[in-house]
Amino acid sequence: xxxxxxxxxxxxxxxxxxxxxxxxxxxxxxxxxxxxxxxxxxxxxxxxxxxxxxxxxxxxxxxxxxxxxxxxxxxxxxxxxxxxxxxxxxxxxxxxxxxxxxxxxxxxxxxxxxxxxxxxxxxxxxxxxxxxxxxxxxxxxxxxxxxxxxxxxxxxxxxxxxxxxxxxxxxxxxxxxxxxxxxxxxxxxxxxxxxxxxxxxxxxxxxxxxxxxxxxxxxxxxxxx
Numbered sequence: 275x276x277x278x279x280x281x282x283x284x285x286x287x288x289x290x291x292x293x294x295x296x297x298x299x300x301x302x303x304x305x306x307x308x309x310x311x312x313x314x315x316x317x318x319x320x321x322x323x324x325x326x327x328x329x330x331x332x333x334x335x336x337x338x339x340x341x342x343x344x345x346x347x348x349x350x351x352x353x354x355x356x357x358x359x360x361x362x363x364x365x366x367x368x369x370x371x372x373x374x375x376x377x378x379x380x381x382x383x384x385x386x387x388x389x390x391x392x393x394x395x396x397x398x399x400x401x402x403x404x405x406x407x408x409x410x411x412x413x414x415x416x417x418x419x420x421x422x423x424x425x426x427x428x429x430x431x432x433x434x435x436x437x438x439x440x441x442x443x444x445x446x447x448x449x450x451x452x453x454x455x456x457x458x459x460x461x462x463x464x465x466x467x468x469x470x471x472x473x474x475x476x477x478x479x480x481x482x483x484x485x486x487x488x489x490x491x492x493x494x495x496x497x498x499x
Contacts, residue, residue: 276491277443278484279307279467282314283321285479289470292484293492296325298360298465303475305334309347316354327358327388330378336364336392338374348381359387360415368397370405379410388413391446395420399429407440415443415465422447427455434460453490464491
């Protein structure tokens with residue numbers, strides 16, 4: 275499965291044309307990806323038939339600035355048609371902020387959601403994985419380490435062994451050469467952003483780049499396309 279970060283309808287259309295399976299919709303990648311505007315979300319949902327997971331995050335880092343505001347945003351986004359989300363919070367001590375997560379998840383009323391890379395930055399990623407299972411997420415987006423996939427391969431192999439009911443979605447510095455060893459470890463979900471933007475975050479998603487990644491992720495263990 276290939277998930278592509280989208281910022282707007284143009285990105286969504288290119289990602290779908292290239293063969294992506296799902297989108298993560300965010301704003302402001304300079305802050306690591308924040309909650310998008312309702313109007314942008316509505317436009318993206320109208321531009322694609324792909325599943326769209328919408329980010330619920332209001333500042334850089336993994337602590338909410340205004341949890342009540344995020345709950346309001348979640349309700350507004352659901353009213354606009356969003357049915358899948360991305361979220362995750364940590365306390366100051368590095369452990370999962372279970373209370374904040376539960377409070378926001380309460381606004382989702384059964385919607386599918388991903389726990390994002392807060393897990394990589396937690397004090398104990400393996401403990402955090404077990405706690406996320408109890409929160410009701412169906413997916414964890416992780417790179418295995420705060421600095422990205424290159425530094426987190428060992429942890430990602432360990433997390434891959436713990437899949438079911440949670441699915442592992444690997445992203446955060448993911449490179450093409452990582453895909454084959456991750457597949458061999460049991461990973462089946464891959465997440466890309468800048469890797470499919472030849473002009474960086476200032477440019478749009480490139481359908482050709484998405485197609486190359488889709489071929490790589492959807493192919494067999496020994497494919498290098």
